[in-house]
Amino acid sequence: MSTGGTPLPPREQILAALVQKQGADAVEKLQKATIAVCGLGGLGSNIAISLARAGVGKLILIDFDTVDITNLHRQQYKMNQVGIPKAEALLQNLKEIAPYVHYEVHQVKVTAENAVSLLQEADVICEAFDKADAKAMLVDTVLEKLPQKYLVAASGMASYDSGNAILTRRITDKFYLCGDGKNDVDEVVGLVAPRVMLCAAHQALTAIRLVLGLE
Amino acid sequence: MLKVNGQDVDAAGKTLESYIAEAGFNKVRIAVERNGEIVPKSKYGETVLADGDCVEVVNFVGGG
Numbered sequence: 001m002s003t004g005g006t007p008l009p010p011r012e013q014i015l016a017a018l019v020q021k022q023g024a025d026a027v028e029k030l031q032k033a034t035i036a037v038c039g040l041g042g043l044g045s046n047i048a049i050s051l052a053r054a055g056v057g058k059l060i061l062i063d064f065d066t067v068d069i070t071n072l073h074r075q076q077y078k079m080n081q082v083g084i085p086k087a088e089a090l091l092q093n094l095k096e097i098a099p100y101v102h103y104e105v106h107q108v109k110v111t112a113e114n115a116v117s118l119l120q121e122a123d124v125i126c127e128a129f130d131k132a133d134a135k136a137m138l139v140d141t142v143l144e145k146l147p148q149k150y151l152v153a154a155s156g157m158a159s160y161d162s163g164n165a166i167l168t169r170r171i172t173d174k175f176y177l178c179g180d181g182k183n184d185v186d187e188v189v190g191l192v193a194p195r196v197m198l199c200a201a202h203q204a205l206t207a208i209r210l211v212l213g214l215e
Numbered sequence: 216m217l218k219v220n221g222q223d224v225d226a227a228g229k230t231l232e233s234y235i236a237e238a239g240f241n242k243v244r245i246a247v248e249r250n251g252e253i254v255p256k257s258k259y260g261e262t263v264l265a266d267g268d269c270v271e272v273v274n275f276v277g278g279g
Contacts, residue, residue: 043279130279132244139246139273144255158278171248177273185278196279 011100018055026212027055033211036060036122038110038138040086042191043154044128045076046200047207048090052098054208059094059101060122063087064109074193110134115141119149124207127153128200130185143175152206156180157199159188166195168202170215178202217268227266232259235272246273 018027033056037044040063048061063086067077071086081089087105094103106118110129115138119125125146127138135153142151156179157166165180179199185191209215216223219238226234231254235242247254248271254262264270 039279041279128279130277132275132277135275135279136244136246139275140253140256143246143253144257153275154279155273155275156278158276171246171271171273172251172253175246175248175253179276181274182276183278184276187276191278 008099014098014100015055022054026208029211029213030055030208031057033124034058034060034122035207035211036062036119036125037128038062038119038125039128039130039134040075040090041065041071041128041130042074042193042196043130043157043200043203044126045086045090046197047126047128047204048094049076049097050201050204051207052094052101054204055098055101056208056211057102058104058121060104060106060118061087061090062106062108062110062118063090064107074191074196110138112137112141116145119146122149124150124152124210126203126207127151128203132184139175143172147174150174150176150207150210152176152178152203152210154179154199154203156183157196158185158191159183159195160190160192161195163195163198166198166202168206176206176210176215178206217264217266217270219270220272224270226264227268229264230260231262231264231270234264235259238272240272240274244275246275247271248273 037048067081085107087107091105129135168178
């Protein structure tokens with residue numbers, strides 16, 4: 001892998017830097033964690049990058065779609081990645097950011113039928129789809145078929161409303177919901193990077209807090 | 216009387232399936248929590264709401 005002529009720092013050096021900023025106990029727990037991100041759009045690409053930077057041991061990344069030019073205003077892809085699968089493009093970008101994370105990528109659509117086999121290894125599952133019915137399907141499927149998993153879902157990040165309306169709520173012991181809960185992308189104008197990233201940040205932080213036993 | 220999304224609702228004795236339909240929720244866009252547990256969609260028809268229940272209907276909106 002090219003890093004612009006500079007050799008890749010060894011794993012130990014990157015871990016030491018993480019420990020310096022995040023604390024040894026947290027890094028140890030994060031290194032042992034497996035987190036799944038379902039959907040690699042505005043939410044999922046940002047969640048994955050946050051979690052990779054934080055030193056999560058393994059990320060399971062799932063998306064069936066390809067990068068489109070209309071994604072680039074809010075999703076963590078580059079102009080030269082338009083047309084390639086998001087799972088592949090995000091893997092390329094993540095390997096440049098956090099090369100020692102174990103990445104498992106799947107270019108498939110998550111369904112009620114394949115969700116268990118895709119997600120059974122995860123400690124925490126992040127729902128990061130864009131369609132409301134897909135969100136509800138995943139929540140229903142995970143909470144019914146994988147009830148021991150933590151699930152962090154999102155609803156409501158469109159519009160130019162204040163970012164302070166975006167919250168994390170605990171719905172049940174295992175189910176957390178981030179977002180403003182109301183602004184539907186099909187009903188309001190505006191889907192803007194910082195508001196989507198705020199929601200993604202809520203999800204990534206909740207996933208980290210769950211791994212650290214703080215929730 | 217029971218609570219749905221914080222509001223008092225007179226729906227004791229109804230199934231969750233019929234309450235959801237009457238209240239105008241779109242079944243494919245929701246998740247329902249009742250007394251701390253998620254009710255799977257396959258169980259809406261057999262789940263009978265009771266006095267004192269605390270129900271939250273999570274209505275998903277699009278965007279991601």
